[in-house]
Amino acid sequence: MNKLFLIIFACFLAASLNSCVVLSTKKFNALVAQRDSLSAGWDQANVKIGSLEEEVQRLKADTSRMNSRIAELESKVSGLDKNYALLRANSSSEINKLSExxxxxxxRLKEVEEALRKRDAATNALKEKLQQALLGFKQSGLSVDIRDGKVYVSLTDKLLFSSGSIIIDEKGKQALAELAKVLKTQPDINISVEGHTxxxxVVNLGQIKDNWDLSVLRATSVVRYLTEVQKIENNRITATGKGQYQPxxxxxxxxxRSHNRRIEIVLSPKLDELYNLIK
Structure with a gap:
């Protein structure tokens, strides 16, 4: 750049000489000073231009990086939008499924509640029928109550048996006959006869060795009377002996001890419908 400037200045000087104009020392020095000033300005301009070019390159690099970052973020946003749309669609489907x-x-809960209501109503009605049918035996130690949705007819041993015996006496047969009349009208009732001591x-009872034997044989005697004499269906009834273990x-x-010696006839509705509902 300095060489070009000097060439221009020389041409200018030559032209001045060719015009036959004689420069004074003062003018010449002024021209030289002007040349030096222009040269310095030119150098400063070149430095500034170089700096600006570097700034332009830096800005271009930053712009390129920003464009890349923007493209990357746009790609992520697009992916998030797709995931959100998919999640929303799945959530909507899941919510609908859960709602159904x-x-x-x-x-089903309403059906179960209705089945339980019917069971409880039937149980209470059965209890009322039995209480009316067996009212005359209440003073002899017979009671009817409801526990856990089942009707319990409890007969003390003195109502059914002589001491240490497994043979039902006449008064006990009368009570069981009245009970059988009600049970025959309730074909959907299961019957369990439990013997308790x-x-x-137990001493001197021959083949009866202990309270287990006594409780089982007394329960079996009641079952036989109800099935063989009163014609209750065999598949509805079971006999169990509890011995002395559920006082x-x-x-x-x-x-x-008198209270604990008893026969309990447990009546429970068949719950097949209810079991099917809660499967």
Whole structure:
């Protein structure tokens, strides 16, 4: 750049000489000073231009990086939009499915509640019928109550048997006959006959060795009377012996032992419909 400037200045000087103009020393020095000033300005301009060119390159590089970053973010946003749309579609489908499942569960719950209501109503009605039918035996130690959705007819041993015997006496047969009349009108009722004893050791009863034997044989005697004499269906009834292990009175007194010696006839509705509902 300096050489070009000098060439131009020389040409200017030559032209001045050719015009036959004689320069004074003062003018010449002024021209030289002007040349130096222009040269310095030119150098400064070149430095500034170089700096600006570097700034332009830096800005271009930054712009390129920013464009790449923008493209990357746009790609991520696009992916997020797709994922959100997919998630929303899946969530909507899942919500609809859960809603349908909830409706089905609510419908089934209503069915179960209705089945339980019917069972409870039938159980209460059965209890009322039995209480009316067996009212005359209440003073002899017979009671009817409901526990856990089942009707319990409890007969003390003195109503059915002589002491240590497994043979049902006449008064006991009368009570069982009245019970059978009600049971014959209730074909959907299952019957379980449970024998219970007190905690006194069995002695001198021949083939009956202990309270287990006594409780089982007494329950079996009742079952036989109900099935063979009163013609209750065999597939509706079972006999079990509980021995002394489920007392209703824990006191060790003659009265408590009398309460514990009993036959309990447990009547429960068939729950096949209810079981099918809750599967």
């Amino acid at each position: 499942d909830l409706k089905k569960r609510e419908a 007190d905690n006194q050791k 209703i009175d824990a006191a060790n007194t003659p009265e408590a």
